[in-house]
């Protein structure tokens with residue numbers, strides 16, 4: 001039997017235990033896995049799974065150093081103590097399965113370096129796209145393609161919030177509370193709402209796609225806090241929906257760009273139809289063209305499906321290695337190249353100002369003659385070409401003007417806005433959203 005220690009028995013930990021304890025009709029290797037210990041924070045908390053009390057402990061150090069355990073399944077979240085426990089487990093020669101994108105995006109370098117030295121695997125399918133297979137496909141089935149771009153809806157909580165705001169016009173705070181009840185949100189939901197969770201995930205995908213590590217601080221992250229019912233209504237009128245997109249792409253002028261921001265997505269694009277907690281990842285590469293991976297991006301069962309499939313992959317390799325050892329009477333310590341991570345350098349990052357985008361901008365203006373003309377002049381002087389400019393009505397005593405630009409340089413657009421902000425007739429700029 002392969003013995004596992006699970007750190008965390010919350011949403012994903014519970015889903016994982018449920019699959020492991022109900023193996024019939026699933027892959028036969030599940031029957032070779034035994035839960036040895038489960039670590040939690042509060043021993044007396046009521047649990048949805050009934051585990052023998054001697055299995056559950058608050059002493060997580062004793063789990064990661066338990067000589068009987070082969071695989072540590074880290075489902076507690078957060079940076080510490082998750083990072084230290086993983087490193088300690090690796091030092092004790094244990095493989096790791098984790099759903100923790102935050103710790104991998106920030107400390108992947110340290111964790112993978114330690115794992116490669118120790119000859120153990122760190123598997124993270126659940127960390128991106130929940131139940132959607134995307135990590136292993138990027139390493140294996142898509143691995144021969146030269147990836148140009150990944151565009152994803154990879155945060156279930158914000159997609160759930162934006163979808164419900166679009167469909168039923170509900171209040172942001174109430175819908176977020178529902179996402180928390182459903183187990184989609186992070187322990188601190190600001191990570192979801194401010195685009196940081198999607199930033200962690202796209203950093204991981206970019207490192208797999210482009211073959212170099214990504215410094216998490218270099219990922220531009222903008223969340224959905226400023227998206228209002230007014231913007232959602234304008235998007236609809238203009239034939240768009242608003243999605244929080246995470247984008248990683250090779251830039252013509254050199255380097256890669258990795259970013260997260262709300263985006264107007266034309267309604268006829270497949271990504272526009274991805275609603276609720278569903279995620280989708282569009283991979284564009286040569287020679288394959290486009291592939292879109294779609295499925296549930298968060299939630300107990302979906303995420304646990306990815307966790308347990310990673311456990312299974314390690315069990316499979318362990319069984320192959322042990323039969324190999326029997327055959328040649330020497331241990332096989334080299335890692336399977338399609339399961340391990342061998343990156344060592346960092347990708348060169350392209351600055352945001354070097355990109356080209358279209359923008360939607362909503363201005364609130366003092367209603368005096370000539371405002372539209374002044375806006376047009378400022379944009380024109382900075383080479384920002386306008387696709388449409390309309391005065392749509394009033395918010396109180398402020399005239400509301402909506403501009404959609406053609407594709408322009410981000411740097412030029414920023415310079416134009418800096419000048420526009422200084423105009424007496426501009427009261428505020430409540431929304432600036434990129435357009436796909």
Ligand SMILES: NC(=O)C1=CN([C@@H]2O[C@H](COP(=O)(O)OP(=O)(O)OC[C@H]3O[C@@H](n4cnc5c(N)ncnc54)[C@H](OP(=O)(O)O)[C@@H]3O)[C@@H](O)[C@H]2O)C=CC1
Nearest residue numbers: 008009010011012040041042075076077099100298299303
């Ligand atoms: N929820 C989802 O849909 C998804 C989550 N993930 C990731 O999975 C991981 C787990 O998420 P989720 O299950 O939602 O989180 P929960 O908050 O539901 O569960 C966390 C678990 O970890 C335990 N824990 C937390 N801190 C400690 C600590 N210091 N010492 C001991 N135990 C601790 C908690 O113990 P106790 O129960 O006693 O409080 C709890 O059982 C995170 O990394 C998250 O980002 C990834 C994809 C989807």
Ligand SMILES: N[C@@H](CC=O)C(=O)O
Nearest residue numbers: 155156157185186298
């Ligand atoms: N909080 C995350 C959970 C899955 O990674 C999300 O909402 O997508």
Ligand code: NA
Nearest residue numbers: 125128130132
């Ligand atoms: Na996944």
